[in-house]
Amino acid sequence: MYKVDLPIDQSIENAVERRRSAETERKARIFNTRLRSEEKNQQNIEIQRDKAFDKLREYHDEALLQQDIDEKEKQDTLQAELTQYWATHQRVEDSRDADLKCGLKGAFSSTTPEGKLGPASMTLFQGEDIGEEQRRREQMKKTDRNLRAQKEDNERKHVGEKQRDDREQRVGASGPEGVQLHALDEECKKATRIALDNYNHALTAERAERLKEQHRREEMEKRAEMQHTLTSDMMTECAEAAERELGGRRAARVLVDRWKGMSPEQLSAIHREREEQRQERERQRDAEKIQKAAWELQLLKLSRKAEEEDRRAEELRRDQRIQTDHYNMQLAREQQEHQEFLNKKLYTNKPSKDYFHQFNTSSR
Numbered sequence: 262m263y264k265v266d267l268p269i270d271q272s273i274e275n276a277v278e279r280r281r282s283a284e285t286e287r288k289a290r291i292f293n294t295r296l297r298s299e300e301k302n303q304q305n306i307e308i309q310r311d312k313a314f315d316k317l318r319e320y321h322d323e324a325l326l327q328q329d330i331d332e333k334e335k336q337d338t339l340q341a342e343l344t345q346y347w348a349t350h351q352r353v354e355d356s357r358d359a360d361l362k363c364g365l366k367g368a369f370s371s372t373t374p375e376g377k378l379g380p381a382s383m384t385l386f387q388g389e390d391i392g393e394e395q396r397r398r399e400q401m402k403k404t405d406r407n408l409r410a411q412k413e414d415n416e417r418k419h420v421g422e423k424q425r426d427d428r429e430q431r432v433g434a435s436g437p438e439g440v441q442l443h444a445l446d447e448e449c450k451k452a453t454r455i456a457l458d459n460y461n462h463a464l465t466a467e468r469a470e471r472l473k474e475q476h477r478r479e480e481m482e483k484r485a486e487m488q489h490t491l492t493s494d495m496m497t498e499c500a501e502a503a504e505r506e507l508g509g510r511r512a513a514r515v516l517v518d519r520w521k522g523m524s525p526e527q528l529s530a531i532h533r534e535r536e537e538q539r540q541e542r543e544r545q546r547d548a549e550k551i552q553k554a555a556w557e558l559q560l561l562k563l564s565r566k567a568e569e570e571d572r573r574a575e576e577l578r579r580d581q582r583i584q585t586d587h588y589n590m591q592l593a594r595e596q597q598e599h600q601e602f603l604n605k606k607l608y609t610n611k612p613s614k615d616y617f618h619q620f621n622t623s624s625r
Contacts, residue, residue: 523531
């Protein structure tokens with residue numbers, strides 16, 4: 262017989278050792294309070310983080326939706342207000358050329374109240390352009406008359422030039438008669454030039470007389486203005502000139518460009534008013550001093566009363582502390598006696614270490 266060395270099966274021992282190692286690791290993991298608390302805290306932190314992220318995402322979504330809604334409402338409101346403003350304050354009927362666009366007749370109306378229109382807004386006047394149709398008809402008639410007059414004048418000039426040309430032709434064609442007609446024509450032209458020269462001299466003399474009369478009138482106006490300036494209230498320093506009476510119950514208005522200072526009556530009135538104000542101020546100061554003294558006396562009384570109350574409260578607290586100390590000492594004695602009773606009489610059989618080692622020996 263041959264001896265055969267068969268290999269020993271170590272699988273069972275390896276499995277047992279593997280299970281022991283796993284049991285040891287499991288026990289270390291389960292009975293490790295710090296590790297369990299950290300894992301639990303980590304799980305709670307992850308759950309809370311996920312919830313916080315979810316809430317943050319929901320908040321951002323709601324904020325974006327609300328922002329879109331607010332922006333849309335704001336745009337709609339702005340568009341409605343702009344349309345209302347156009348329809349109310351920028352109508353085509355209220356423009357300056359409304360008569361050309363809308364066929365309006367006469368002056369157009371304004372939406373601005375008349376009480377708010379100042380001197381710079383005087384572009385519309387009551388009854389403006391009421392006779393526009395009549396004025397247009399008169400202008401058209403005048404234009405027609407001027408055209409007819411120009412046409413007749415041109416026709417007369419054309420006929421005169423034609424007659425003069427015919428006459429010159431006849432003068433050139435005939436003999437002594439043509440010379441006589443030419444002489445007559447020259448005399449007529451000479452008489453015409455003399456009349457025109459006399460008319461121009463008359464116009465020149467009339468213009469010179471008119472200029473002279475204008476210079477004389479201007480000189481008289483300048484002298485009157487100088488006389489008025491020398492004798493006016495501005496040069497004579499009249500105090501009444503600086504005051505102007507207004508209508509109604511309104512007081513007189515002082516014209517600052519003509520004011521020359523206060524009168525003695527006004528100065529005395531100011532001094533009287535100042536003295537009355539000074540006396541009134543003295544009376545107010547005296548009343549304030551009396552009131553201040555009364556307040557100080559009242560504050561002194563209140564402070565003394567508060568000090569007395571604080572002293573009584575301090576004595577009361579001191580008595581309460583003494584009573585509390587006595588009561589605490591009594592409680593301490595009673596607790597000490599009870600503890601001695603428990604340690605010496607009631608719990609005489611103390612457990613050994615083996616009693617506590619029997620717990621937590623397995624993970625199952």
